Amino acid sequence: MPRESFQQELDNLTGDVLNLGREVGASLENMVRAMETGDEELAARELGVDVRYKARGAELDRDSMILQARQAPVARDLRLLYTVQSVTNHLVRTGALSEHICHALAETAGAERDEDLEASLVEMARTARNIFNEGLDIFEHRDIDRARDLQAKDDKVDLLYSEAMNLIANPSDSGAGAPEWRMRAALMVHYLERIADHGVDIGGSTVFLVTGQRIEDAMRQYLERDINRDGE
Amino acid sequence: MTQSERTREEQRLTGVSRDRREGRRDAGRPPAGDNGTLGMKIQDLSAFYGGFKAVTDVSMDIRANKVTALIGPSGCGKSTYIRCLNRMHEVIPGARAEGSVTLGDQDIYAKGSDPVVIRRRVGMVFQKPNPFSKSIYENVAWGARINGFRGDVDELVERSLRQAALWDEVKDRLKESGYGLSGGQQQRLCIARTLAVEPEVILMDEPASALDPVSTQKIEDTMAELKKSYTVVIVTHNMQQAARISDYTGFFYIVNMGDPGRLWEFDETEKIFSNPERKETEDYVTGRFG
Numbered sequence A: 001m002p003r004e005s006f007q008q009e010l011d012n013l014t015g016d017v018l019n020l021g022r023e024v025g026a027s028l029e030n031m032v033r034a035m036e037t038g039d040e041e042l043a044a045r046e047l048g049v050d051v052r053y054k055a056r057g058a059e060l061d062r063d064s065m066i067l068q069a070r071q072a073p074v075a076r077d078l079r080l081l082y083t084v085q086s087v088t089n090h091l092v093r094t095g096a097l098s099e100h101i102c103h104a105l106a107e108t109a110g111a112e113r114d115e116d117l118e119a120s121l122v123e124m125a126r127t128a129r130n131i132f133n134e135g136l137d138i139f140e141h142r143d144i145d146r147a148r149d150l151q152a153k154d155d156k157v158d159l160l161y162s163e164a165m166n167l168i169a170n171p172s173d174s175g176a177g178a179p180e181w182r183m184r185a186a187l188m189v190h191y192l193e194r195i196a197d198h199g200v201d202i203g204g205s206t207v208f209l210v211t212g213q214r215i216e217d218a219m220r221q222y223l224e225r226d227i228n229r230d231g232e
Numbered sequence B: 001m002t003q004s005e006r007t008r009e010e011q012r013l014t015g016v017s018r019d020r021r022e023g024r025r026d027a028g029r030p031p032a033g034d035n036g037t038l039g040m041k042i043q044d045l046s047a048f049y050g051g052f053k054a055v056t057d058v059s060m061d062i063r064a065n066k067v068t069a070l071i072g073p074s075g076c077g078k079s080t081y082i083r084c085l086n087r088m089h090e091v092i093p094g095a096r097a098e099g100s101v102t103l104g105d106q107d108i109y110a111k112g113s114d115p116v117v118i119r120r121r122v123g124m125v126f127q128k129p130n131p132f133s134k135s136i137y138e139n140v141a142w143g144a145r146i147n148g149f150r151g152d153v154d155e156l157v158e159r160s161l162r163q164a165a166l167w168d169e170v171k172d173r174l175k176e177s178g179y180g181l182s183g184g185q186q187q188r189l190c191i192a193r194t195l196a197v198e199p200e201v202i203l204m205d206e207p208a209s210a211l212d213p214v215s216t217q218k219i220e221d222t223m224a225e226l227k228k229s230y231t232v233v234i235v236t237h238n239m240q241q242a243a244r245i246s247d248y249t250g251f252f253y254i255v256n257m258g259d260p261g262r263l264w265e266f267d268e269t270e271k272i273f274s275n276p277e278r279k280e281t282e283d284y285v286t287g288r289f290g
């Protein structure tokens, strides 16, 4: 096939993005475990990883821009480079949010907690991590059918978000936890919701990569097609 | 995941696209929602050299005041097709065309339609610049004069040379021979000569393929200006050029060696270069062809 070296460069770039994704995934895993087990030392070991992710993201953006300048990509090549840049951005941001959560956990080591709220946070963290991993997997395998399901999973995060916010706004009389922890909990809830969104967007970018359509358009077309079938 | 698996994946998701992909008997219809004026309408056009069918069943709506680019591997019939649009094809002994080509409300292949009149309404610029052995001025004025132009010839020459982005370079040496110009200037002179006859449609067959990058850029720059007054159809082997200058792009393709060329996909240029419907088009525009 012609343009073998260009294809090789595209494959390498995609591989580099997936590697960054796996690193960010490992950070998320540590964050979830630190939260589940109250392991503040584990959380403290994550501090500063966001700087590394940002630097790596800048390198990937530069590689992608050089390829665009040198190769004048069109059609699927252009969509791939566009998607790679967008996925990279989601990865870097997810990595930074995960770091911020670890920061909050480390800072509030030993502070008294609201058990219900903490349980909500852990549940949300697990779900957000799963959505992120799934988004990355969809990108790796171009498995766009699952991108649609991912949107539904994000609804669960939104539900947990309201639940947690409700607990923050209306603490129980006993066991409301330390104020500095409650304040950080509100931030963590927000960060976790963002992480889940980044995961969903990585899946959505994959729909664009494969079909050239925004996931919203693709979903509408898909639904309309089913309706038309029923009418036949 | 291999490319064909990805394509299947894509087909699975977009039912509408799939119908178009598989059917596409009407590859030449303009995209839905397009309401530009029609410049030329081509229906079921086939072209032959003696017993050899070089192009088959092309239907295409060419929009007025737009640039339509034709791309595709060499030998797939782009030149043959474009020459059918002003009855130049039949000039070759044994060559003929079937089907219909309508310009305004006239079928240019109808009995009694005069090829000379058609060629005045549909002008052509060739791959190699071919100025006459006359002065720059006469190169532009001559065609218009023999076509019965009665107006201000000086004005016509200046206007045509300006539209072809050549005026500033030649205004002080209009009496000199056209042969003294560089290749790129000669090609723009030929464009000016075509414009001076005031055609409705201008056909260009790889007009920049023999030119250096700067001249090529100048020819491309004239396109935006030209389409204000004319309908332009251009064959180009340079895909980036098609992407830069055209509004619509037609991809010609041959399935098997020895088969006639067909119009494989025709759509807005944006669509062809960002998300074409058919795999062969995508392979070609991304350079994965062959």
Ligand SMILES: Nc1ncnc2c1ncn2[C@@H]1O[C@H](COP(=O)(O)OP(=O)(O)O)[C@@H](O)[C@H]1O
Pocket: B049, B052, B054, B072, B073, B074, B075, B076, B077, B078, B079, B080, B081, B092
């Ligand atoms: N004058 C001719 N006589 C016979 N066959 C021709 C002639 N010109 C072109 N062909 C054939 O017609 C087919 C299409 O050629 P052409 O229109 O020149 O393709 P393209 O412009 O896309 O490269 C080719 O198989 C070519 O060999």
Ligand SMILES: [Mg+2]
Pocket: B078, B079, B080, B235
């Ligand atoms: Mg040709």
